Amino acid sequence: MSDVAKMAGVTTMTVSRALRTPEALSPYTLEKVTEALRETGFVPNYAARSLVSQRSQIVVALFPTIMNSVFSGTIEVLSRQLSEQGYNLLLGETSFDVTVEEKLLRGFMGWRPAALILVGSVHTEASRHMLDSSGAPVVELWNIPKEPYDVAVGLSNHDAAFEMTMALHGWGYRRIAFMNLHYPQNDRSVDRRAGYRAAMQELGIEVTLEMEIDVPFGMERSGAIVRDLVKAQPRIDALFCASDTLAVGALLGAVRAGIRVPDDLAIAGFGDVELASTVVPALTTVRVPRAEIGREAARIVMERLNGTYDGPSVIDCGFGIIRRESA
Amino acid sequence: MSDVAKMAGVTTMTVSRALRTPEALSPYTLEKVTEALRETGFVPNYAARSLVSQRSQIVVALFPTIMNSVFSGTIEVLSRQLSEQGYNLLLGETSFDVTVEEKLLRGFMGWRPAALILVGSVHTEASRHMLDSSGAPVVELWNIPKEPYDVAVGLSNHDAAFEMTMALHGWGYRRIAFMNLHYPQNDRSVDRRAGYRAAMQELGIEVTLEMEIDVPFGMERSGAIVRDLVKAQPRIDALFCASDTLAVGALLGAVRAGIRVPDDLAIAGFGDVELASTVVPALTTVRVPRAEIGREAARIVMERLNGTYDGPSVIDCGFGIIRRESA
DNA sequence: AGTCAATATGTGAACGATAACAAGTCAGAA
DNA sequence: TTCTGACTTGTTATCGTTCACATATTGACT
16 A cells, blocks of 8 residues: 555555545545556555454354355345445355354454344354354344344244145145254244144144154155055145255155146145246245345345444334245 | 453454464463353454455456356355355346446455455456456456466367267257357357357358247247247258257147257257256256356465465366257 | 635554564583 | 573564644635
8 A cells, every 4th residue: 555655646545445435535635646556556454444443344143054046136136235335245044053163253252243144043052152252243044033133034934824724724735744954943843833733723624743853854755655645544634844955845846756747646835936936837836025124134244334224123014925826 | 452451461463363373372361262252242343354465355256147046056155155165155146238248347456355365267458457456366257268367267169069069960950059148248148159150060050040049038939949949941950059048948848839959949958957957857967067167266265365275277167968858 | 806615635543463683591512 | 600592571663544633725805
């Protein structure tokens, strides 16, 4: 920077101002500095900048996984919006594990992030402590907790699962099974199951053991599971999966096994990923406003940093029941 | 840090050493400092650290998109490996546009990244200049250029497309069409097309205009395109798509339109995403070693930073032709 | 002409850590 | 006993930028 200053015949302070508050300089000086800036190809040192200003232009975002178009859609929007505002996204992947979240958080706090974005509202004691002492705004995504840590943006996973279950009932299905990746730490997963159970109870349909299926991972093995399912007595006529990945796996597994969807077994998902509308038969699912969640999160972060935010501490982006061919 | 030092009755230098080179301290002092560290919940300031040491623990990675399991698989591996080594991943999304890449790069260079990871080997003049002056190792992913900027890890897109085209011919298909997202900036896209053309030429099959299809985006509209395709005269019997996303779109579009795959039209993809083996019929495709690319990239970055790397400047991770049901 | 406010630029300290070097301690060898 | 070198800890300067304040310049108003 002193090179630039020398070339323009000013001090570093003036160069610094040219970079951040150009309107505070006389047109003539600004011109000279801009020229020198261009000529030297100067790149400001953010480390020095954040050291002295006591805050960085870094926003930390921790997601359970990025290999899932539900989350990556949100990440993409977030990253784009933040970089438009001059902020950079430091990304971590927690694998749905709050202790990994804590470990990553510990590693990231050293950057003195301007803001943090987390998924869910279950965090370890130590994580909360780090968030406390950082003083930075924290946005929790993907559900609407009763007591957000700071601000939360999401949807009611409970209500969405409840509504979908009721909708399946409304379409004539009775023995509705529920399939889930079982993560007890995962509040979204827990809420969806609770919503399903609440609906079944309200409908007066007993949930037997074989109607709640916990699967270990992904879409690969769903075929076998679905084949067992249709053989159950009394007959199960619908399968509600807590994620689209699971639902597509089940659906394609069914097709492959010659099970007619929805005639032999209706299938519903959760997420409305792009694939959901493309598969044959197209998947009935819960639409999750993933782009909107990212947009809102970015907006709130920016407004919190400017001190202009005065919205509610919980923002419900809602959801939609999308009926397609599979149910 | 001075708090910690005071509490432990030492200087900040000793605390700094406890953090980075604990073996250089006496067990007694280390114990005291560790205790103080724990008690205060001290978090080192990375900005100060990188300012004085002239290099950060940040690795910048720029990907065309993250909403694609091919790339997100690599990102996930990368992020995990780097954070194990104490490095953090600053992620950017270029939208397949080298000028966006340049803009992001300009914004990121201020962090004085320890290393940079880019996709492809086409970059703007200004980008190259920034890379030059950074002095950091640069790893280019996803293809194997003749003249890598520094080190490249990938596969021969040309050869892979060539082999797949030959394989389709070997399986009895003759009039093989090629579908592509047209990005002239994208060397992977260009290489795959060239590989296809080279194979067709070697096979002595004329590539007519309607056999090279450029589509604007994604999987949504592929259905209509496929329907037109099978009506073409003389008949087209196979469709090779330059990405799995495209191929799955085409395949499901075909299924929906009642076109039998592979009897009426064979379909092949490129990427071997998880979905490829799940769709019905399962997709014949080119396996891309996406996890391996991420792992190798992380390894090379680390070895370059330690100064221990002495491997080749181009690493070919190879590819595989995976025959499934669709061709 | 003299005062004042507004505008434009400069000065010096500070941010929190580490590099390079200095200095103290101690055991064992000459 | 004295010297040597290994080991441990401390001292000082420094990284590149911005903050808070000081100073210079200008024009307008009394």
